[in-house]
Amino acid sequence: MPFIEVDAAYTSQHCPRCGHTERANRLTRDQFGCRRCGLAGPADVVAGVNVRDRARSAWVFVTAPAPSP
Template sequence: MIDVDAANTSQHCPRCRDTERANRTTRDDFLCRRCGLAGPADVVAGVNVRDRARPAWVFVKHVPTARSFMAEYWTGSATPPGCGCVRPRRPGGRRAPGRPG
């Protein structure tokens, strides 16, 4: 869960970034006076909340874990073993038939 300041999210236009009280034509409708973007006010407010949370989500999503730390420590990369990103070699150092080397 990320806390986002919801102030003016229903009056702020996500397209042109204009914020004014007149953008809310009625309780349920949004119409930007500058660029003409129109839609349900709740949907526009939801888009604005999402856009405000997006920069914070990058930090939440990329918190190092013990697993990624150990994978980096033992293999020299941040890719956890078994994630499918690196194909394991067959015994004897050869790749599976049909797989590029």
């Protein structure tokens, strides 16, 4: 099974809905709450969504056909 390694920095502070990244988005060790749009949920789930989205973005570049000269 193929996989892509992505940088996990700030994934638990970044809102997957509006893109706002702030340390205060991490309400507690276990809870996420976006200060801009109000998205809330378990911090690990939000971080997982962000990691998945980063991997999907990177996958486009890995699977893109090589440019022709």
